[in-house]
Amino acid sequence: MTRKPELKGRPELRGRAARLAHLLPTGRAQAARTPFVLLVVVLLGGGLIGLLVLNSALSEGAFRLDDLQRETKELTDEEQALRRDIDAYSAPDALQRRARELGMVPGGDPAFLGPDGKVKGVPGEASAARAPLVLAPEALATATVPPPSPEASPRSPHASTPGR
Numbered sequence: 001m002t003r004k005p006e007l008k009g010r011p012e013l014r015g016r017a018a019r020l021a022h023l024l025p026t027g028r029a030q031a032a033r034t035p036f037v038l039l040v041v042v043l044l045g046g047g048l049i050g051l052l053v054l055n056s057a058l059s060e061g062a063f064r065l066d067d068l069q070r071e072t073k074e075l076t077d078e079e080q081a082l083r084r085d086i087d088a089y090s091a092p093d094a095l096q097r098r099a100r101e102l103g104m105v106p107g108g109d110p111a112f113l114g115p116d117g118k119v120k121g122v123p124g125e126a127s128a129a130r131a132p133l134v135l136a137p138e139a140l141a142t143a144t145v146p147p148p149s150p151e152a153s154p155r156s157p158h159a160s161t162p163g164r
Contacts, residue, residue, distance in 0.1 A: 107126045109121065111123035
């Protein structure tokens with residue numbers, strides 16, 4: 001019988017065990033395991049780095065969102081303050097007070113033009129001596145009507161309008 005040389009570290013096998021032994025890898029078991037371990041380590045490391053980058057991006061987004069919410073609140077407060085100022089300036093008593101400061105007086109009786117061009121009514125001149133019909137209680141306490149200026153001269157009802 002011819003004997004095969006005995007493999008290192010393995011006893012000589014006979015029969016069925018010898019046939020099955022040829023199917024098992026010999027000597028390459030360590031070499032095949034190393035790339036797999038490296039692949040697993042690289043995948044785990046890449047996954048951890050990916051999670052770190054994702055977590056950083058989410059944190060940055062959360063800080064940005066917080067800043068934008070704070071800015072929105074500040075702008076909303078400023079808008080509300082401006083709306084309060086507009087409401088205060090457009091109140092009837094504030095408009096009347098500002099008009100008097102500018103020297104304006106309530107208008108006279110109006111005249112209307114009909115479709116045929118005829119004047120309906122007699123226009124009246126605005127006079128400084130005439131008090132407004134409705135005054136707010138606050139305006140009554142502080143209202144002072146300036147005397148009519150000597151420059152004001154009565155106009156005729158049919159005076160020409162500038163630019164015509």
